[in-house]
Amino acid sequence: MAGYTFVKFDLDKTLETMQKADVRYLCIKDFHLPLKSNEDEIAAFHAKLASKGVKGYAVGPIYMRSEAEIDNAFQYAKRVGVNMIVGVPDYELLPYVEKKVKEYGFHYAIHLHGPDMPLYPDADDVWNNVKNLDPRIGICLDIGHDTRNGKNPVKDLKKYHSRVFDIHIKDVTGTTKAGYSVEIGRGVIDIPAFVKMLRKVGYTGVCSLEHERNMDDPFMGIAESIGYFRGVIAATQK
Numbered sequence: 001m002a003g004y005t006f007v008k009f010d011l012d013k014t015l016e017t018m019q020k021a022d023v024r025y026l027c028i029k030d031f032h033l034p035l036k037s038n039e040d041e042i043a044a045f046h047a048k049l050a051s052k053g054v055k056g057y058a059v060g061p062i063y064m065r066s067e068a069e070i071d072n073a074f075q076y077a078k079r080v081g082v083n084m085i086v087g088v089p090d091y092e093l094l095p096y097v098e099k100k101v102k103e104y105g106f107h108y109a110i111h112l113h114g115p116d117m118p119l120y121p122d123a124d125d126v127w128n129n130v131k132n133l134d135p136r137i138g139i140c141l142d143i144g145h146d147t148r149n150g151k152n153p154v155k156d157l158k159k160y161h162s163r164v165f166d167i168h169i170k171d172v173t174g175t176t177k178a179g180y181s182v183e184i185g186r187g188v189i190d191i192p193a194f195v196k197m198l199r200k201v202g203y204t205g206v207c208s209l210e211h212e213r214n215m216d217d218p219f220m221g222i223a224e225s226i227g228y229f230r231g232v233i234a235a236t237q238k
Contacts, residue, residue, distance in 0.1 A: 042081070
């Protein structure tokens, strides 16, 4: 589960919802575990997750506009005890990100944002900026934003799977900026084809639901989306 789904809810409500939906992995956002958290606060956070059967598998997305912010993010990830950062660094900072990836040995997945912002609008853009960097720098493939920028996330997963380290699953109503998030299965993304491609390329990472609809009351939509995605997984098995 992408932590941003619960931007309007505290950690207790987040974990309660995840437990009800039987979701076991959380990408940690800083509104649930602030970047300045100390070791005791981090230990308490992990204990609370464990009590609900949840594991924090990565941190982010974290926006990085300076070398100092990159330093802080890597130090934070190390304290949290994860080995992957989902990040959004300014383009000119990518060489410094590469330096830190080599220093820490982490994977760094750049989150793409569709047509809503100029940084990393789609998987092609991320790939073109990281293909010559350390292979641990790759893509957080947000299939909704990729689609809203006129791209096909099934084809992009096939093309770039060696550098796709995290995936945000969702559905959207269209292939332009006017498209908006809906429950998985109600939009235009070919979810069965995407699931089949996950198998074909041997993806071993996490698919995190990032639900961005009715965010004041997302719970029915979360359940519907997870149920649909699980149904597709079952229905497409050979």
